Amino acid sequence: MLKILSGDQVKELDRIHIQNAGISSHELMERAALSFISWWKSMEFPKNLPVFVFCGAGNNGGDGFAIARLLFKEGWEVQVFRCFEEGSVLSADAQKNLDWVPEGVLIYDWKEFNSSREGLLIDSFLGVGLKSPIRNSAVPIIECMNSFPGTKISIDLPSGLLADSPTFGPRVKADFTVTFAFPKLALLFPENSSFSGKMVLADIGISESEYASFPTSYFFLQEKDILSRHRVFGQFAHKGDFGKVALVAGSKGKMGAAILCSKAALRTGSGLVTAFVPEDERGIIQSAVPEVMCEFDENTDWNKFDALGVGPAIGLDKKDLLQDILKACSKPIVLDADAITLIASNQDLISLIPKNSILTPHLGELERLIGKSTDHLDRLMKVKEFCMKWQLNLLIKGAYSVLSLVDGRQLFNSSGTQYMATAGAGDVLTGMLTSFLGQGYAPENALICGVYHHGKAGELAGQQNRRSTIASDISENIGKTYTLLNVL
Numbered sequence: 001m002l003k004i005l006s007g008d009q010v011k012e013l014d015r016i017h018i019q020n021a022g023i024s025s026h027e028l029m030e031r032a033a034l035s036f037i038s039w040w041k042s043m044e045f046p047k048n049l050p051v052f053v054f055c056g057a058g059n060n061g062g063d064g065f066a067i068a069r070l071l072f073k074e075g076w077e078v079q080v081f082r083c084f085e086e087g088s089v090l091s092a093d094a095q096k097n098l099d100w101v102p103e104g105v106l107i108y109d110w111k112e113f114n115s116s117r118e119g120l121l122i123d124s125f126l127g128v129g130l131k132s133p134i135r136n137s138a139v140p141i142i143e144c145m146n147s148f149p150g151t152k153i154s155i156d157l158p159s160g161l162l163a164d165s166p167t168f169g170p171r172v173k174a175d176f177t178v179t180f181a182f183p184k185l186a187l188l189f190p191e192n193s194s195f196s197g198k199m200v201l202a203d204i205g206i207s208e209s210e211y212a213s214f215p216t217s218y219f220f221l222q223e224k225d226i227l228s229r230h231r232v233f234g235q236f237a238h239k240g241d242f243g244k245v246a247l248v249a250g251s252k253g254k255m256g257a258a259i260l261c262s263k264a265a266l267r268t269g270s271g272l273v274t275a276f277v278p279e280d281e282r283g284i285i286q287s288a289v290p291e292v293m294c295e296f297d298e299n300t301d302w303n304k305f306d307a308l309g310v311g312p313a314i315g316l317d318k319k320d321l322l323q324d325i326l327k328a329c330s331k332p333i334v335l336d337a338d339a340i341t342l343i344a345s346n347q348d349l350i351s352l353i354p355k356n357s358i359l360t361p362h363l364g365e366l367e368r369l370i371g372k373s374t375d376h377l378d379r380l381m382k383v384k385e386f387c388m389k390w391q392l393n394l395l396i397k398g399a400y401s402v403l404s405l406v407d408g409r410q411l412f413n414s415s416g417t418q419y420m421a422t423a424g425a426g427d428v429l430t431g432m433l434t435s436f437l438g439q440g441y442a443p444e445n446a447l448i449c450g451v452y453h454h455g456k457a458g459e460l461a462g463q464q465n466r467r468s469t470i471a472s473d474i475s476e477n478i479g480k481t482y483t484l485l486n487v488l
């Protein structure tokens with residue numbers, strides 16, 4: 001799994017790679033520029049537009065000079081805007097790339113930029129080299145770039161954004177950020193999304209083994225990490241092997257939650273799914289999902305199930321039931337929605353939750369559970385502490401959902417789309433996670449597979465339906481994610 005390093009560790013990573021690959025730092029910069037160009041080509045920007053490249057004096061600027069040269073070679077009209085005084089000392093690789101800027105590319109001072117011209121703007125002013133809030137002299141340069149209404153693409157980081165700590169000063173508001181080697185932590189924070197735009201990860205040929213010596217608790221979960229986490233079932237498998245799960249969900253007026261999570265559990269592959277619902281409401285779910293069985297007796301033996309998912313729309317009057325379930329269960333379970341709100345307001349319940357269980361709060365539920373956070377970094381630290389203290393897994397839901405594990409690792413999920421921000425998407429996830437647990441997956445693998453496939457199913461649903469996507473569409477696409485990832 002790809003490690004997310006801090007901005008400070010980039011130089012050391014480069015040094016290791018340069019040594020291993022037997023290339024120069026300048027060649028590595030060229031690779032970064034070439035990787036950017038291959039993304040650029042995939043975007044099919046209109047060729048009649050000129051490209052304005054803002055370059056700083058460090059290696060981020062060096063990337064910009066190299067990109068300017070390569071785009072010019074591809075036939076684009078390119079202009080470079082210098083974000084430093086003429087005669088300044090540049091980093092060695094930036095100077096070399098400045099020297100290589102072809103004659104057809106005109107170089108101007110940033111103050112000469114006319115922001116009302118149509119074009120495409122590339123921001124390679126400041127990258128991970130920025131360690132403190134930007135100097136006053138740099139503020140107008142960022143304001144100048146932000147005054148440009150067209151598409152802005154930041155290289156590695158939007159200039160002004162600190163790589164891994166909260167930023168308060170001005171920063172470029174990019175439409176895209178093409179970041180090299182690994183996602184810089186700040187690009188994954190919700191509060192920075194209006195600055196980073198869409199993040200694009202550009203490979204520059206550094207292998208994961210070269211990250212081995214770096215300590216970090218942050219990881220980026222990608223498609224290549226998923227298949228090996230799945231269990232393989234043989235030709236003679238029977239429905240018992242695929243697990244018997246129960247979902248405690250739904251209440252009068254909110255039976256949809258029970259339908260969504262039970263159906264998602266079936267679609268994820270559970271052999272037998274029981275919905276534990278109010279008896280008076282059973283007709284709704286039994287006609288909507290005939291494959292699902294129902295139970296109503298609160299004194300049932302909860303341990304007869306291979307896995308339990310508890311919480312979607314059960315109502316906040318179900319504290320006693322929740323407490324009974326937590327006391328009775330010996331195996332890890334999935335807790336979502338109202339179950340989390342109940343636990344948040346009855347914190348003595350936390351110690352009853354079976355170790356290694358999975359909690360899936362959205363930001364509102366999380367705040368009820370662990371209190372307010374000043375920013376996402378603070379939130380990550382608080383959640384990590386919570387998970388390690390109680391030996392629980394917790395998912396912070398949203399774009400780049402964070403899978404916070406019992407041992408302190410925090411994995412940022414790369415699948416998903418804004419079209420999943422729709423009622424019941426979380427209920428579908430609860431069904432999926434419960435299903436994987438019931439199929440005998442270790443909680444960590446159930447969480448990884450559940451969250452990744454949920455996001456992928458959401459992407460497929462979103463491609464077909466865009467903003468008309470509803471939670472049922474996510475469920476209907478779970479099967480396609482198995483085909484896509486070649487899960488048997």
Ligand SMILES: NC(=O)C1=CN([C@@H]2O[C@H](COP(=O)(O)OP(=O)(O)OC[C@H]3O[C@@H](n4cnc5c(N)ncnc54)[C@H](O)[C@@H]3O)[C@@H](O)[C@H]2O)[C@@H](O)CC1
Pocket residue numbers: 010013014028029032056057058059060061062063091125126127128129130131132133134135138155156157180181204
């Ligand atoms: N492995 C990688 O990730 C690679 C990274 N490369 C690039 O190299 C960049 C890092 O380069 P550098 O370490 O030279 O750093 P940067 O180019 O990000 O920043 C250094 C520049 O920032 C200015 N600066 C520093 N603090 C400032 C402040 N408080 N206010 C205003 N200006 C300030 C300095 O004067 C200097 O001009 C990356 O972001 C990336 O773009 C690529 O060239 C090659 C491979």
Ligand SMILES: Nc1ncnc2c1ncn2[C@@H]1O[C@H](COP(=O)(O)OP(=O)(O)O)[C@@H](O)[C@H]1O
Pocket residue numbers: 361362397398399400401415416417418419420421422423424425426427428429454
């Ligand atoms: N912008 C987004 N990008 C990616 N995933 C998202 C986004 N918004 C929501 N999601 C996902 O959709 C699900 C929503 O869950 P939740 O908020 O519990 O919804 P509900 O309570 O309506 O079921 C989560 O898995 C979340 O990660």
Ligand SMILES: [K+]
Pocket residue numbers: 060123124125126127154155156157158159
């Ligand atoms: K930049």
